[in-house]
Amino acid sequence: MDFLINFVIITLFISPIITLIHESGHAFFLKIFGAKVSEFTIGNGDIFWSKNNFFIKKAFFFGGRVGSKNLKILSKNQKTFFYLGGVFFNFLSALVLHILTGYEFLVFRNYVDSFIFVSYLTIVINLIPLNTIVGATDGKQLVELYRN
Template identity: 35%
Template sequence: MFGLSDIIKFLFSFFLIMPIVTLIHLSGHIFFVTIFGGSEKKILIGCGNKLFAFRNIEVRKYYFWNGTCEFKGLKHDNRLTNTLIYLGGAIFNLISMLIIYSLVYQNILDSSVIWYQFIYFSFYIMFFSLFPMYFSDGSPSDGKAAELALRNKLEDRVTDDIFVKKMEDDDDSCK
């Protein structure tokens, strides 16, 4: 059934693995932003008050709850570059899953519940970020934003985890 050891594994996954998977996802967005000349890039893990920052990564009080990335402008700003930025998180999740799976398959990493949970949470985030829908706050998922960008129908480039700062915007509050 479901015992105390399962609860401990769940808490470990929720408070450690999920934020790592979120960081990987957001790093995928920032990777493509960097390639296409974005400036003032920042990754925010969680929300609430700032706990600490390291370079362009800021960790918030509720670090296990979602995350976002911010940037200003792009040197190369078109439908293709925007689509790759929106899909970047899912691409990085997929690559990380394939790397972990291949390392376990080749017995380089021991098969353990940690790696299964890593792959599970990576797939979970990848699936729901790609599912083409609007969230309750009206922001599109990454998949919906990519679709709209390809069709040149994306009016506001904000998604559930990407925030494009306006040139005069210096607000660092939790999005």
């Protein structure tokens, strides 16, 4: 029963927060390079709630997206920072919590430890260059950027 409760909490609460942090990293680099964020989405599927260009979709625990209509104005180096922005923000948030809590890898004492672990897992998954059912990972987009 504990496994089921932990799974639900991690899936419905921790994962969307990690996604929000990840997508904020992408949006941060768009903003500092002068590109406009045209879409900031948490989740996938039909829209559950929206305000301006911020969307929460019904499957809010599964992925996200930051889009810009003027991504073409960015240089290759700026696009690299944009694509790695989510991973950087995930790493920074996990590292800060890691230092503050004395996290021991694969030792789950509380939900903060789960947050740290899932953040590190998110980093690894996003750096693997592959296409998913919701689009290309950050790693795949980087490979395509430098392949062209």
